[in-house]
Amino acid sequence: MKEKNEKSLAKYGEGDAELTREGPVFVPVADIYEKDDAILVRCDMPGVEEGQIDITLENNELAITGNQAGFRPEGYDRLSSEYETGVFRRVFKIPQLIDREKIMARLRNGVLDIELPKAEQAKPRKIAIATGS
Amino acid sequence: MYWTDHGTWSPFDEFRSLQREMNRLFDGYDGGTSLSRYPALNVWGNGENVVVTAELPGMDAADIDINVVNNQLTIKGERKADTPAEGAVCHRCERGTGSFVRTVRLPFAVEGDKVSAKYDKGVLTVTLPRHEASKAKRIEIKTS
Numbered sequence: 001m002k003e004k005n006e007k008s009l010a011k012y013g014e015g016d017a018e019l020t021r022e023g024p025v026f027v028p029v030a031d032i033y034e035k036d037d038a039i040l041v042r043c044d045m046p047g048v049e050e051g052q053i054d055i056t057l058e059n060n061e062l063a064i065t066g067n068q069a070g071f072r073p074e075g076y077d078r079l080s081s082e083y084e085t086g087v088f089r090r091v092f093k094i095p096q097l098i099d100r101e102k103i104m105a106r107l108r109n110g111v112l113d114i115e116l117p118k119a120e121q122a123k124p125r126k127i128a129i130a131t132g133s
Numbered sequence: 134m135y136w137t138d139h140g141t142w143s144p145f146d147e148f149r150s151l152q153r154e155m156n157r158l159f160d161g162y163d164g165g166t167s168l169s170r171y172p173a174l175n176v177w178g179n180g181e182n183v184v185v186t187a188e189l190p191g192m193d194a195a196d197i198d199i200n201v202v203n204n205q206l207t208i209k210g211e212r213k214a215d216t217p218a219e220g221a222v223c224h225r226c227e228r229g230t231g232s233f234v235r236t237v238r239l240p241f242a243v244e245g246d247k248v249s250a251k252y253d254k255g256v257l258t259v260t261l262p263r264h265e266a267s268k269a270k271r272i273e274i275k276t277s
Contacts (some may be wrong), residue, residue: 049257077179078175079177110191
C-alpha cells in the first residue's frame with residue numbers, strides 16, 4: 001500500500017511540455033471510468049481553484065490544465081520543501097463520440113470529476129437475435 | 134532529519150539519522166520498516182509559528198488525524214475508495230487509496246493545544262505556534 005501510494009500519488013514531471021507560465025508542469029494522476037452512457041475522468045488536482053481549471057475537448061483530445069495556487073506565507077522562511085507547486089496538465093484521447101453540450105465538471109477537495117456523456121450513436125445498443133424458424 | 138537540535142546533540146543521533154536516510158535510500162529492501170514519505174510536506178517557519186502543508190486530495194477533513202507531541206507532528210489519514218457512479222468500470226486506476234502515517238520532527242517544541250489545521254482544495258495546512266520556552270530571547274547588554 002505504502003509503495004503504491006508513493007508511486008501513484010507522487011507528482012510526475014512532464015519533460016516535453018512548454019508553457020508560457022513559469023513553474024514546473026505536473027501530470028495529475030487520474031482514474032478513467034466508463035459506464036453505459038458516459039465516460040468519467042477523475043483527476044487529483046490539489047490546491048487548484050475552480051477558476052484556474054481549463055478543460056477543452058478538441059476532436060478526440062481532452063486536455064485538462066489547472067494552475068495551482070502556490071502557497072507562500074508572508075514573513076516565513078522555507079525550512080523544508082518536499083513538493084513543488086506549478087501547473088497540472090494532461091491530455092487524453094477519447095475514442096468514443098461525446099455529446100459536447102452535456103459535458104460536466106466538478107471540483108471537490110482537490111479532485112476534479114469530468115463527466116463526458118456519450119453521444120446517442122455511441123451508446124451500446126442491444127441487438128435482438130432473430131431465431132430462424 | 135531536517136534540523137540539528139544543538140541543545141541535545143549526540144553523535145549517536147547523527148548515526149541513527151544517517152541510518153534512516155540510508156534505509157530510505159534503499160526503500161523496499163529493508164523489510165518495510167522505513168518511515169513513510171507520504172504525504173510530501175512543505176515546512177515554513179518564523180519566530181512565532183511553523184506552518185506545515187501537505188497535498189492530500191480527495192479526503193474528508195474528518196478522515197485526517199493530526200497529533201502533536203513536543204516537537205513531533207504526526208499526520209494520519211485514510212483515503213477511501215469511491216466509485217463515481219454505480220456500475221462504472223475503471224479503465225485506468227492511478228489514484229491510490231488506503232491509509233498513511235507520517236511523522237516529522239519540527240525545529241522546536243510547539244504549543245500542542247494551540248495547533249490549528251485547515252483543509253481546503255485538497256491541501257492540508259497545519260499552523261503550530263512555537264512554545265514560549267523555546268522562543269528566542271533578546272539579551273540586552275548593559276554598558277556601565
